[in-house]
Amino acid sequence: MDEETQRFIAIRKIKVDRLYELDRQAAAYGEFNVPPHIQMERVSLRDELGMMDQAIQAPARAEIGDELGPSGRFLVYHQQNREIKQSIAALAVQFDQFMKKSDEWRMRHRQWLLIIGVIVVIILVAVVALVTYIFARGSL
Secondary structure (H helix, E strand, O other), X not given: OOHHHHHHXXXXXXXXXXXXXXXXXXXXXXXXXXXXXXXXXXXXXXXXXXXXXXXXXXXXXXXHHHHHHHHHHHHHXXXXXXXXXXXXXXXXXXXXXXXXXXXXXXXXXXXHHHHHHHHHHHHHHHHHHHHHHHHXXXXX
């Protein structure tokens, strides 16, 4: 195994360790409560690890394999998948923005519903008090 491949294997180990730590954090939050930045980094690391595995294990065509080396193969895989990664990152950002707007919308409407509920209760109490007053006055 050449020196460059060993370097990529060492980098891969660091990325695997980081992914393990992020998976532990995600488990602590629960499946549906993982913060977007943790989930995005987990997805990104999995993609990078997949590309690194392919670059390390899958040799390029014989005529260009020696010229590219593992780093060249990794770069080729990385460039091919860059657009997909950018689309996923943009989608994650849009989803995060949607969730923030959704939280604001729900909070604003919760307050309005609470206000309407309080007004309805006040009106009902006033109607009951008025009816009681009218019946009490009529029976005298």
